[in-house]
Amino acid sequence: MSSTSAITTHVLDTSRGIAAQGLAISLYYHDTIQDKWNLIKHSVTNKDGRCLDLLQMEQFQAGNYKLTFQTSLYFEEFKEKSFFPFVEVIFVVNDPNSHFHVPLLLSPYSYTTYRGT
Structure with missing residues (x-):
């Protein structure tokens, strides 16, 4: 899959066996000097459960990133409760010339999450 985004994600709703369409996601970068997370972008998964527009390669730099998935809002759409109100996945980027794909099941x-390709 071709993408201009340096960081992408793909969310699958394993309880239904479908892509998690419409799930709100936020991407943050950690400012180590001020020890705070800075919002880069809010986005929403598409019909395939993918989010492909989080960060352009030109803006990509080494450091710690965080993806926040608004899981309880997603499950409320199905009138279901969720144990996790949100999921945060923190990962380190050492090589900003690489693409980072972070799927969520x-x-x-x-x-479950992992480093994808």
Whole structure:
């Protein structure tokens, strides 16, 4: 899959066996000097559960990043409760010339994530 975004994600709702369309996601960068997370972008997954517009390669730099997935809002759409109100995935980028794909497998009471390709 071709993308101009340096960081992408793909969310699958494993409890339904479908892509998690319409899930709100935020991307942050950690400012180590001020020890705070700075918002880069808010986005929403598309019909395939993908978010491909988080960060342009020109803006990409080494450091710590955080993806926040608004899981309880997503499950409320199905009139379901979720154990996790949100999921935060923090990861380190050492080589900003690489693409980073961070998938999320999601259900109301569990999640799994990994470094994808």
